[in-house]
Amino acid sequence: MSLFEILRDVVFTLVLLVALRIFLVEGLRGLVARFLHLLRLLPGMETIFHHVVRRQVRQSLQLLQGEVVNEASSEQERQQTHCIPEKGLNEVELTDELERYKKADACPHDGRVFGYVYTVNDRRFETIREIYESFEVSDEAAKESDGARETRQARRAEMLQTFTRAFMHDNAINPFLFPSLKRFEIETVAMVAHMLHGDDRCAGNVTSGGTESILMAVKTYRDRARALCPHITHPEMVAPQSIHPAFHKAASYFNVTLITVPLTEDFTPDRVAYRKAINGQTILLLASAPQFVHGIVDPIEEISQLAQERGLPFHVDACFGGFLLPWIERLGYEVPVFDFRNPGVTSMSADVHKYGLGIKGSSIVVYRSADIRKHQFYVYSEWPGGMYASPTMAGSRPGGVLASSWATLKIIGQDGYVEMAKGLMEITALMTEGIKSIPGLALCGRPHMTAFAVTSTDPRVNVFALAAVMETKGWHMERQTNSLHFSVLPSHTVERVKEMVRDLKECVEIVKADPSLVKKGTAAMYELIGTIPDKTILDDYLRQLLNTLY
Numbered sequence: 001m002s003l004f005e006i007l008r009d010v011v012f013t014l015v016l017l018v019a020l021r022i023f024l025v026e027g028l029r030g031l032v033a034r035f036l037h038l039l040r041l042l043p044g045m046e047t048i049f050h051h052v053v054r055r056q057v058r059q060s061l062q063l064l065q066g067e068v069v070n071e072a073s074s075e076q077e078r079q080q081t082h083c084i085p086e087k088g089l090n091e092v093e094l095t096d097e098l099e100r101y102k103k104a105d106a107c108p109h110d111g112r113v114f115g116y117v118y119t120v121n122d123r124r125f126e127t128i129r130e131i132y133e134s135f136e137v138s139d140e141a142a143k144e145s146d147g148a149r150e151t152r153q154a155r156r157a158e159m160l161q162t163f164t165r166a167f168m169h170d171n172a173i174n175p176f177l178f179p180s181l182k183r184f185e186i187e188t189v190a191m192v193a194h195m196l197h198g199d200d201r202c203a204g205n206v207t208s209g210g211t212e213s214i215l216m217a218v219k220t221y222r223d224r225a226r227a228l229c230p231h232i233t234h235p236e237m238v239a240p241q242s243i244h245p246a247f248h249k250a251a252s253y254f255n256v257t258l259i260t261v262p263l264t265e266d267f268t269p270d271r272v273a274y275r276k277a278i279n280g281q282t283i284l285l286l287a288s289a290p291q292f293v294h295g296i297v298d299p300i301e302e303i304s305q306l307a308q309e310r311g312l313p314f315h316v317d318a319c320f321g322g323f324l325l326p327w328i329e330r331l332g333y334e335v336p337v338f339d340f341r342n343p344g345v346t347s348m349s350a351d352v353h354k355y356g357l358g359i360k361g362s363s364i365v366v367y368r369s370a371d372i373r374k375h376q377f378y379v380y381s382e383w384p385g386g387m388y389a390s391p392t393m394a395g396s397r398p399g400g401v402l403a404s405s406w407a408t409l410k411i412i413g414q415d416g417y418v419e420m421a422k423g424l425m426e427i428t429a430l431m432t433e434g435i436k437s438i439p440g441l442a443l444c445g446r447p448h449m450t451a452f453a454v455t456s457t458d459p460r461v462n463v464f465a466l467a468a469v470m471e472t473k474g475w476h477m478e479r480q481t482n483s484l485h486f487s488v489l490p491s492h493t494v495e496r497v498k499e500m501v502r503d504l505k506e507c508v509e510i511v512k513a514d515p516s517l518v519k520k521g522t523a524a525m526y527e528l529i530g531t532i533p534d535k536t537i538l539d540d541y542l543r544q545l546l547n548t549l550y
Contacts, residue, residue: 313372
């Protein structure tokens, strides 16, 4: 017997023994699973498996939806181009859409559904609904506006309530039970992707807010790196120091290290430091449009080029500015290219419930392709209760929020968003010019939209003391490290801004005249917090504060 034959027999025997051991320990199912796993490692087999899975998905959808689903129609809704209508739809058009979509849904109150919906339409739920609606985003801002705008906003608010009520009992956890909710979500994501200059390959989901959108993006890229780059054992992200804390939360939740780079004098990230922070463990680059602290758009075009050079994904956090920057750019304001027009941008997040004017909580996370988005999903196929799949953090998701998010974009329309943007930017100019005219105060950098930070240029003017004095006049001030934050909102009017500037000017003089104010009340507390070198002490303080509050 030749050496080759001996080795062949030894290998065969070892394989047989291993297979027998797996069979005895894990059974036939386990043995087949191990065999299929090894088979997928062979060159070309993954492509064959992928083809088989896609064909099986189409057949499953055909059975579940009761219709023929082919390669083109299975993704038709997602790939069909939708955009925010040029002009907001009227009540009749939206009501027709509502009734048409609702017809396909299961009725959760006819006794034929065995899960997902536990509420009933009775007197108690009617009371609960009224309480819920009393805390919704309403048309309060319109009460101080002109009559025509008040009427339009009142009608919009009424239509949003109609959609919220119609789908309040519905649960998006099962897209086959409530297909209208799936359609609302697909079309809402498509409209936002179009607004951000994405194409019909974009895919995403509606989330409960900007934080969940950010969590989903980080989870997606972590899992993508696990699948494509198994050599990465300690994944890292790179971001400017001004990146939203939700990314730090995501880093903590998903065991990813967040490397932040310092800001330069213009409050944008140090380009050299950003580039140096990238290494072999980097899985994602990050930037904001704009960052909330100073209202400045990060150098997204430069980071996009860097992402392409390094072959890295790049997420732009436009939770704050996603629904405003496109419209102020259309109005002719100087706006850096911040969206999918940058080829290196692979995903974005934008909040409907901020300048999208939707109800809380609604945000969008959108990816350049479904091939990226697939890493966002959580699936589990071994539960005794059946197969489990969830697109976002939540399992159950409120149908009313999905419906009202879709309706918000349809009701307001591009004309409504442009009108909102125009008014907000005019108010912003009035506010910033007024603040800059006050000796001792200045803006931080060159903000790009409706948010900005105000700092002191006079050692006699402590911003924390200034905030404390302003609050005695009824203003609710937002404190930051060495600055005060201002975001212009739809509720801000010319009269209110003029009143604020007058009070701010008066309070600056009060602070100048009384140096002891910095040692009193909240001013002293914030000043002390800023001087503590060990930030873990502040972390402990914040945990205890939350524990006490709740």
